[in-house]
Amino acid sequence: NAGVTQTPKFQVLKTGQSMTLQCAQDMNHEYMSWYRQDPGMGLRLIHYSVGAGITDQGEVPNGYNVSRSTTEDFPLRLLSAAPSQTSVYFCASSRTGSLNQPQHFGDGTRLSIL
Amino acid sequence: RKEVEQDPGPFNVPEGATVAFNCTYSNSASQSFFWYRQDCRKEPKLLMSVYSSGNEDGRFTAQLNRASQYISLLIRDSKLSDSATYLCVVIRNSGNTPLVFGKGTRLSVIA
Numbered sequence: 001n002a003g004v005t006q007t008p009k010f011q012v013l014k015t016g017q018s019m020t021l022q023c024a025q026d027m028n029h030e031y032m033s034w035y036r037q038d039p040g041m042g043l044r045l046i047h048y049s050v051g052a053g054i055t056d057q058g059e060v061p062n063g064y065n066v067s068r069s070t071t072e073d074f075p076l077r078l079l080s081a082a083p084s085q086t087s088v089y090f091c092a093s094s095r096t097g098s099l100n101q102p103q104h105f106g107d108g109t110r111l112s113i114l
Numbered sequence: 115r116k117e118v119e120q121d122p123g124p125f126n127v128p129e130g131a132t133v134a135f136n137c138t139y140s141n142s143a144s145q146s147f148f149w150y151r152q153d154c155r156k157e158p159k160l161l162m163s164v165y166s167s168g169n170e171d172g173r174f175t176a177q178l179n180r181a182s183q184y185i186s187l188l189i190r191d192s193k194l195s196d197s198a199t200y201l202c203v204v205i206r207n208s209g210n211t212p213l214v215f216g217k218g219t220r221l222s223v224i225a
Contacts, residue, residue, distance in 0.1 A: 033213075042217035043158070043201070090157055102148065103203075103213070105157035 002026050006091050006106035013081045013113050021076040021109050023091030029104070031094045032074040033058070034066065036087040037108075043090065049074055081113045117141055118204050120216040128224055131192045135219045137202030138184040146205040147185045149176055151198045152218065158201055161187075192223045 007022045025032065033048035045058030049068040063085060065077040074093075078085060089109045094101040120137045127133045139147075147164035162169065164176040164185050175188040185202055199218040206212060 035215075040217070043215040045213065048212070102160040102163070103150075103158075105159070108157055 004091055004093055004104050004106035006089075006109050008109060009107060010110045011112070013078075013111065015081060015083060015113060017078075017081050019078055019081065021078075021089055021091075021111070023074045023076065023106060024072050025074075025091075025093040025104070026072065027093065027095070027104065028071060029093035029095050030071070031101070032068065033092050033103075034064070034074070034076045035090045035092065036060065036085075037090060038087050046076065046089075078111075083113045085111065086113045087111060118202060118214045118216040120200075120202055120219045122217060123220040124222050125219065126222045126224055127192055129192055129194060131223075132188065132190045133192055133221065134186055134188045135200055135202075135221075136184050136186050137204075137216050137219075138182075139204045139214075140183065141204070141206055142180075142183065144183075144204045144206045147176075147178055148203040148205075149174075149185075149187050150201040150203055150215075152201055153198045158215075161200070189221075192221075194223050194225060197221055197223045 004025045030051045034046040035043040037043050044060045046064050047066040049055045052071050055066050091106045092103040094103050117140050149161040150158040151161045152158040162171050162176050164178050168177040173190045177186045199220045201218045202216040204214045
C-alpha cells in the first residue's frame with residue numbers, strides 16, 4: 001500500500017526558480033491538502049481540496065498554486081521561489097469530504113531556497 | 115490568543131512515569147479533536163481521536179472538556195519509544211483553515 005507519495009524528498013533551488021512538488025494518493029481520498037512546517041511554527045495549511053476540480057486557500061497560500069485535475073494527484077507549484085519558502089512540506093489526504101477523518105501524511109519534501 | 119495552544123515542552127520524564135499534556139482551543143464551534151504523534155524528521159501520524167466521553171487506547175487516554183475548551187492526553191507507564199512530539203488537531207467546518215494544528219509538545223522519555 002503506497003498511501004500518500006511525495007516527490008522529491010529533497011530539493012535545493014535558487015531564488016526565482018519555479019518547481020512543482022508532487023503528491024499522489026492511491027486510497028481514493030477526496031480531501032487533500034498541503035502544509036508547511038517550520039521550526040517553532042507548527043504545521044500551517046497552504047492549500048486544500050475537497051475533491052477533483054475544487055481547490056481553496058489555506059492560512060499561507062501566497063507564492064503557491066495548486067490544481068486538482070484528478071482525485072489522485074494534488075501538485076503544489078512554487079511560482080518564483082524565495083528563501084522564506086525554505087521549509088518542510090507535507091501533503092495529506094483523508095477519506096470523503098468529512099474532516100472528521102484521520103489525515104494520512106506523505107513523508108515530506110525538504111526544500112531549501114538559496 | 116492563538117486558536118490552538120500547546121505547551122511546547124520539552125517534557126523530560128523517566129521510563130515508567132505518567133505524563134499529561136493539555137491543548138487549549140479558542141473557537142467554541144470546534145467540532146472534532148485528534149492527537150497526532152510526530153517523530154523527529156518524520157511525518158505526523160494519527161495517535162487517537164478524542165471523544166466527548168473520553169477514550170482510552172492501551173496506555174493512552176484522551177479527554178475533552180468543552181466547557182473549559184481543552185483536550186488532554188495522558189500517557190501511563192512511559193516507554194523510551196514514546197519520545198516524540200505530540201500535536202493536537204482541532205477541526206472546525208468554517209473559515210479557510212478547517213483543520214488547525216497545535217505547534218506540538220515535545221516529550222523525551224529517559225532511561
